[in-house]
Amino acid sequence: MSLSPVIPSTRANEIRYAIRDIVVLANKVAKTGQKMLYLNIGDPNVYDFTVPDFVVDAVGRAMKENRCGYSPSSGIAEGVEAIRNEAHRKGIKNILDIFITTGASEAIEICMTALLNPGENILTPAPGYPLYTAVVSKLGTEENPYLLDEENGWQPDVADMERKINDKTRAIVLINPNNPTGSIAKEETLRAVIALAKKYNLVIFADEIYDKLVLDGGQTLSIASLDQEVGMITFGGLSKVYLGPGLRIGWGIVSGQTELMGNYVEAINKILRARLCANHPIQYAIKPCLEGAHPHLPEVLNKLRARRDLTVSMLNEIKGISLVAPKGAFYAFAKLNEVKDDNKWTSELMWKTGVVVVPGSGFGQKPGTSHFRVVFLPDENTLKSAYEKIAWFQKEWHE
Numbered sequence: 001m002s003l004s005p006v007i008p009s010t011r012a013n014e015i016r017y018a019i020r021d022i023v024v025l026a027n028k029v030a031k032t033g034q035k036m037l038y039l040n041i042g043d044p045n046v047y048d049f050t051v052p053d054f055v056v057d058a059v060g061r062a063m064k065e066n067r068c069g070y071s072p073s074s075g076i077a078e079g080v081e082a083i084r085n086e087a088h089r090k091g092i093k094n095i096l097d098i099f100i101t102t103g104a105s106e107a108i109e110i111c112m113t114a115l116l117n118p119g120e121n122i123l124t125p126a127p128g129y130p131l132y133t134a135v136v137s138k139l140g141t142e143e144n145p146y147l148l149d150e151e152n153g154w155q156p157d158v159a160d161m162e163r164k165i166n167d168k169t170r171a172i173v174l175i176n177p178n179n180p181t182g183s184i185a186k187e188e189t190l191r192a193v194i195a196l197a198k199k200y201n202l203v204i205f206a207d208e209i210y211d212k213l214v215l216d217g218g219q220t221l222s223i224a225s226l227d228q229e230v231g232m233i234t235f236g237g238l239s240k241v242y243l244g245p246g247l248r249i250g251w252g253i254v255s256g257q258t259e260l261m262g263n264y265v266e267a268i269n270k271i272l273r274a275r276l277c278a279n280h281p282i283q284y285a286i287k288p289c290l291e292g293a294h295p296h297l298p299e300v301l302n303k304l305r306a307r308r309d310l311t312v313s314m315l316n317e318i319k320g321i322s323l324v325a326p327k328g329a330f331y332a333f334a335k336l337n338e339v340k341d342d343n344k345w346t347s348e349l350m351w352k353t354g355v356v357v358v359p360g361s362g363f364g365q366k367p368g369t370s371h372f373r374v375v376f377l378p379d380e381n382t383l384k385s386a387y388e389k390i391a392w393f394q395k396e397w398h399e
Contacts, residue, residue, distance in 0.1 A: 087253050110275075304377075
């Protein structure tokens with residue numbers, strides 16, 4: 001009897017992750033001999049950023065001390081305590097639980113899995129990080145995107161958010177600072193989101209992985225610091241601020257009222273126990289990161305600020321492209337004012353110039369608009385070369 005092809009699950013067929021999916025095409029282009037300029041993945045270590053020495057030292061000590069067995073499912077005590085102290089400094093109270101995970105991505109997926117049933121939905125920002133919609137597909141739940149307002153500095157459109165709420169909506173995702181736009185939510189926006197969560201009995205997922213990468217001074221405001229009643233989970237990690245995406249250490253901070261969140265917290269912990277633990281020795285980097293003086297940050301912010309300014313200046317000079325200046329993180333989400341298909345535009349850009357950017361449709365965007373995301377982590381010479389190629393291509397596209 002002959003074997004039949006293995007048929008994948010339908011949920012796998014629906015999973016999309018534009019940031020990585022674009023690499024499949026980039027690899028094909030690279031095989032033609034085209035010189036590639038990658039502006040697609042937010043990995044500081046690919047460019048001229050390195051993980052701070054205090055992180056390396058802490059992990060090295062842990063491994064030399066043979067801390068390589070299983071840790072508690074929620075993480076080591078000193079890591080959890082350091083996260084708690086950091087949360088208190090940010091003004092977060094009524095903390096119900098803290099757990100350490102294999103990157104913030106695992107924390108997000110676990111919390112979504114513990115909350116959502118098939119047919120239910122979670123409000124996700126558009127544009128927003130595609131992990132959320134990928135997990136929605138994996139769980140067999142429903143996408144429910146709300147718009148960010150490009151005309152208002154990419155602030156979450158709270159009116160649109162409320163229009164999208166239905167009797168199957170369970171939570172609101174807020175990415176602040178936002179990936180891919182680099183916007184930072186204002187306090188009045190955050191308070192309006194809290195009011196919606198109270199009105200419709202929703203959990204708030206606060207993705208604050210870029211919280212210290214603020215490019216124009218000041219700091220972000222953690223939404224969980226503004227209210228002690230609404231159930232919230234604040235996500236963070238070592239990937240971005242501490243320049244270690246491959247370390248794969250993140251966390252979630254659950255806050256709110258025990259009588260409302262208690263069963264949900266236990267559901268999260270059931271999943272945490274079932275997957276054993278996060279990487280044990282790397283967890284020892286959490287305390288020196290959160291309780292240290294952050295000596296690496298001034299140089300990081302200076303680099304990012306200069307590269308952001310170059311990005312804004314050069315892209316806004318290109319006919320047919322407009323860009324709202326990002327305020328945080330290291331992404332820019334540029335609008336293609338006269339392009340109907342950003343997938344086709346980004347694909348042809350890559351074939352003709354080797355510049356790799358991600359189409360805006362991979363992050364969600366207002367219907368009828370086209371965008372592309374760039375990562376401005378590369379050095380200024382690399383960025384200048386890439387933007388010059390984009391300018392040439394944009395002119396060719398119109399001619």
